[in-house]
Every structure is written in C-alpha cells, then in structure tokens.
Amino acid sequence: MSAALRTRLAEIDTSIVELRSRLKTVEDDRRSIQQQLDDITYPILTLPAEITSEIFLQCLPGNESVFHRTLWKPYPAPISLLHICREWRFIAIATPRLWTFLQLNLPDLPDRFLKTERYKEFLSEWLARVCGRPLSLELATLDYFPNPGEPARLLVTHTLHSLASHIRTLHLSIYPDHYPPIPLDFPLLRELLLGYTTDSEEEFNVENSIQTFSAAPQLRDIYMFCKAAPSFFAMPWHQLTVFKGEEVSSRECATVLGLAPSLVQCTFDEPYSTPDTPFTTHMGLKSFELCETGDVLFRFLALPALQTLQIVLYDSDDGDEHVLPFISRSSRSLLKFSAPASSRVPVRCLLDMVLLTYLVLDTPETEYLTELVGLLDRANTWDSLPELQVLELSHCAPYINEPLITALSSRAVAQEGRARLRSFRQTWLSKDRSQRTYRVDPAGYIGIALKKLADDGMEIHLGYSSL
Structure with missing residues (x-):
C-alpha cells in the first residue's frame, strides 16, 4: 500500500515540474509579446534612459525662473513622473537634476503635512534624490494670513536646518519671527531673495538683527522685496557684488552702499525718502539701475566708477535740480546709458559722457x-x-x-x-x-x-x- 502511494506521489511531483516548466514557457512568451506590444504602443519606452531623463528635465514647469516651479503639488513634474510606470519612476529618481529645485508654499500644503510633520520624511526623500547637488529652494507663506504661527515656524526651521548645507539659491518670503534665531551654515549659498508676506499692511520691526545668514562665505547676490530692510539682517555685506532692493528707504540704500564696498551691480526700485539720509560715495560700483518717482536718491549719491547707468524717472516738481548734478558726478566713466528721453534727462547731460x-x-x-x-x-x-x-x-x-x-x-x-x-x-x-x-x-x-x-x-x- 505504501509503495503505491509513493509511486503516485512521485508521478504528481513529476507533473508539477512539467506544469511549472510549461507555465514558465508561457510566461516568457507573454513577456516577449507584451514587450513587442509596448514597443509598438509606447515607443517612448524604447528610448535610452539618458534621453528619457533629458525629456523629463524639459517637463519642469516655469522656464523663466527657478522660483516659478510649483513642485510640491502632485500634478506637475517631477512628482507626477513617479506615478506613470515603474520604468519612469526609476529614471526620475535616478535623475538628480530633476530634484534640484524645490518650492514649498504654505497655501499649497495640506494641513496634515504641517500638523503631522510629514515634511520631515518628504525633505529626507527629496534630499536623497538630489544626490549631493546644489539646491534651489523657495519657502514662502505667500498670501497666508493671519500669521500661520508655530507649525509654519517649525516647518521653516526644520527645512533650513535640513537643507542649509546644500542650498545655492534661496528665496524666503516669511514672517520675521520665523527666521531661525541662530546662524546657520550655508557653505554653498550664492543668491538670496528675501521678502515678507505680500499684501500685508503691517509694518515689521525687528528688535535684534536676524543672524540666519551671517555664515555664508559664498554669498554674492541679494534681492530684498516686500518690506525686507537691509538693516534687519546680519550679512557678510563686505563680500556682496550684486544687490537689488524694492521699496527700500533712502537711508537703507545708503546703508547698503556703505556696508558693501565690493558691490559691482546695484538696483533700487521705487525707493522712498527718509530724513537724515547721508550723502554716499561708492568707489567701485560699475552698474546702477534706478526706478523712482521724484529725486529720492539723486541728491545723496556719487558713483565715480560707474560704467552702466539705467534710470526710469517719473514726474517730479524738482526738475533737473538733482538729476543733472548726479549725472555730472557719475558720467565721466560711463560706457552705457539707458533712460527715457525727457526733460528730466536733457541732451546737454550727454556732453560729459566722454567714454560712452x-x-x-x-x-x-x-x-x-x-x-x-x-x-x-x-x-x-x-x-x-x-x-x-x-x-x-x-x-x-x-x-x-x-x-x-x-x-x-x-x-x-x-x-x-x-x-x-x-x-x-x-x-x-x-x-x-x-x-x-x-x-x-x-x-x-x-x-x-x-x-x-x-x-x-x-x-x-x-x-x-x-x-
């Protein structure tokens, strides 16, 4: 009896081996046919991974500025590329350049992202995909009122602490009390854009200077907007070469020029007049752009090394009282001059531009x-x-x-x-x-x-x- 059962069991084992062999053959045939069908239906899957990777890079939204990329939302690239198929997910994760731009706007983030601190895992995953490449980061509470408070402050603090050593370009539009209270190490930071929340009528006052960026040995370019005042920030001003300020007071403009002797290029957009603005001479500035109403800055500036001057002037009752003396003080070295041709910039002022x-x-x-x-x-x-x-x-x-x-x-x-x-x-x-x-x-x-x-x-x- 036992011999018969063993014989039967051996026959079943043999049948299983044969069936598994036949199943493997059928599965191989299926994979081959599916591959041929995919090649016909989805020819993009036949491209080399390097070419697919370059195509992915062209899918990133916003070509004109790294800060027009909305990368947290699930439908734009690169996050959307992770959900097409396994091959695309693998290529996207293996393409570090896809992940070198990160934008976090509070209004776009779900509440659970802040309350459960999901951002900690998210930032860790993002950083792993960058593979050590320099990162451009935008972090903003744009149009988010009232002050989002402690959860937002924790998000800002953790994000900057986690990514500081990788950031080359940083755009912050946050409340003053959201800045980390101690200096952070930014070894790669070169471009910094700073502003406060938009559409706010509140005037911000900072009791102690913000120290966050005082340790940034490569910082060269700063752009301040939305009521961010230079005097609020402790910076390595001496090493800056480019500065742009929007709606900065005339006293703050003079402060920038006094603190930044290495400045080569400077732009002031719509400065406003404040009392006790000192007369300032900057000996190294080569390029200067000014857009203003009235003669807010002309009366306070002398730029004897200037090579490029671009001015946009609006109507003023002062006429040429301060415009002409300024141009006279700054025109001898000019190589390029651009301005609306009006009575504010009369033809006779061109006579002094002997190198233009x-x-x-x-x-x-x-x-x-x-x-x-x-x-x-x-x-x-x-x-x-x-x-x-x-x-x-x-x-x-x-x-x-x-x-x-x-x-x-x-x-x-x-x-x-x-x-x-x-x-x-x-x-x-x-x-x-x-x-x-x-x-x-x-x-x-x-x-x-x-x-x-x-x-x-x-x-x-x-x-x-x-x-």
Whole structure:
C-alpha cells in the first residue's frame, strides 16, 4: 500500500515540474509579446534612459525662473513622473537634476503635512534624490494670513536646518519671527531673495538683527522685496557684488552702499525718502539701475566708477535740480546709458559722457530727437560722445530725415581718435497701421544714403515694434 502511494506521489511531483516548466514557457512568451506590444504602443519606452531623463528635465514647469516651479503639488513634474510606470519612476529618481529645485508654499500644503510633520520624511526623500547637488529652494507663506504661527515656524526651521548645507539659491518670503534665531551654515549659498508676506499692511520691526545668514562665505547676490530692510539682517555685506532692493528707504540704500564696498551691480526700485539720509560715495560700483518717482536718491549719491547707468524717472516738481548734478558726478566713466528721453534727462547731460559707447533712449519726442541729432553731427559738435558705437531710439515716432542721415554719416568712420558708429536702431510704437508699414524710398536720397551706410558696415534697423 505504501509503495503505491509513493509511486503516485512521485508521478504528481513529476507533473508539477512539467506544469511549472510549461507555465514558465508561457510566461516568457507573454513577456516577449507584451514587450513587442509596448514597443509598438509606447515607443517612448524604447528610448535610452539618458534621453528619457533629458525629456523629463524639459517637463519642469516655469522656464523663466527657478522660483516659478510649483513642485510640491502632485500634478506637475517631477512628482507626477513617479506615478506613470515603474520604468519612469526609476529614471526620475535616478535623475538628480530633476530634484534640484524645490518650492514649498504654505497655501499649497495640506494641513496634515504641517500638523503631522510629514515634511520631515518628504525633505529626507527629496534630499536623497538630489544626490549631493546644489539646491534651489523657495519657502514662502505667500498670501497666508493671519500669521500661520508655530507649525509654519517649525516647518521653516526644520527645512533650513535640513537643507542649509546644500542650498545655492534661496528665496524666503516669511514672517520675521520665523527666521531661525541662530546662524546657520550655508557653505554653498550664492543668491538670496528675501521678502515678507505680500499684501500685508503691517509694518515689521525687528528688535535684534536676524543672524540666519551671517555664515555664508559664498554669498554674492541679494534681492530684498516686500518690506525686507537691509538693516534687519546680519550679512557678510563686505563680500556682496550684486544687490537689488524694492521699496527700500533712502537711508537703507545708503546703508547698503556703505556696508558693501565690493558691490559691482546695484538696483533700487521705487525707493522712498527718509530724513537724515547721508550723502554716499561708492568707489567701485560699475552698474546702477534706478526706478523712482521724484529725486529720492539723486541728491545723496556719487558713483565715480560707474560704467552702466539705467534710470526710469517719473514726474517730479524738482526738475533737473538733482538729476543733472548726479549725472555730472557719475558720467565721466560711463560706457552705457539707458533712460527715457525727457526733460528730466536733457541732451546737454550727454556732453560729459566722454567714454560712452552704448546709448539707449526710450520714447524720445521729436523736439528732443532734433536736439540730439544736432549733438551727434560731428560737423556741429566735434567732441560730443567721441566713443559712441551703438545708438538705440526706442518707441518714438518715425524720425528718418536728412539731418539724421548727415549725423550718422559723420560717424560712419573713425576720425582722429573718435570711434565710428557701428549700430543704429530706431523702433516705434503706433496704433496707426500706416506707420507700421512706414517705408523709406530706396531710390531716394535717404534710401541711398542708408544703403551706403549699411554697405560700409553700419548695422541699421528701422521699423515698427510691439510690446
């Protein structure tokens, strides 16, 4: 009896082995057919992983700025790429460049993310995917009112502590009391954007300077906006080369220039006047941009090493009282000057710009152009703008006439140490379609003269432009 059972058991084992072999063959056939079907239906899966990785990088939203990438939400890349298929998930996780931009905006985060401190695990996973590469981080409480309080402060503190050693570019828009109270080590930080919450009418006061960024040996660029004041922050100001401030007081502007002797490029957008602003001279600044109403800063500044000046001025009752002296103090070394051509920046101020090579004038009126052309004609003013090589007249009425041709021709060749004009551009804006199709008669005097200038090597562009 037992012998018969053993025989039967052996037969069953043999059948199992045969069935498993047949099942393996069928499964192999299925995988082969599925692979062939995938190659037909999903040809992208046949691409090498390196190419797929590059395609993934192009899926990142917001090409114009790293701070327009909304990466926490589940539907944009790169998080969405993790949920397509196993192959894509593997490639996405194995592509560190996908994870070098992180944006955390409080309004986008679910409550459980803060209350359960889910962000700790999330940040750990994100950091692992970066694989040691420098990171760009935006952390903001934008439009989140009232003050989100302790959970948000813990999120900010933990995020900065966890990622500080990896951050190269940092954008913070948070409440002043959310900054960590002690200095953090930012060995890679080079660009810093700081602002407070938007749309708030509250005036922020900081009793003690914020020390968070005092240990940032590579910090070079700072941009302050939304009521963030330079004097609120302890920074390695001496090593900065670029600064931009929006709605900063005139006293704070002077503070920045005084604290940052290595500054090369500086922008002040809509500064406002405060009493007791000291007169400030910066000996190293090369590039300066100013957009203001009135003469908030002109009366307080001297920039003797300036090479590039771009100003946008709005109406003021002061006229040229402070504009002209400022330009006179800062014009001898100018190489590029850009400004709206108006009575606030009169033509005569150009006479002091003896090294100027690039001149851009926006929305000049006909009367202004007539005076400018007279200045440019070397037969009239031999010494004016001797180094000028590029002239751009933007958003003006079409101004193409014999005096202009005469002035351009007088600068078509280098003469006795005077540079030749290499490029002339004139563009205009108009709702009148007839002006959009403005044409120069190629057989007329002006057309022939322009062609000769172009044949001799001057780059000439004339025509309608749109904003």
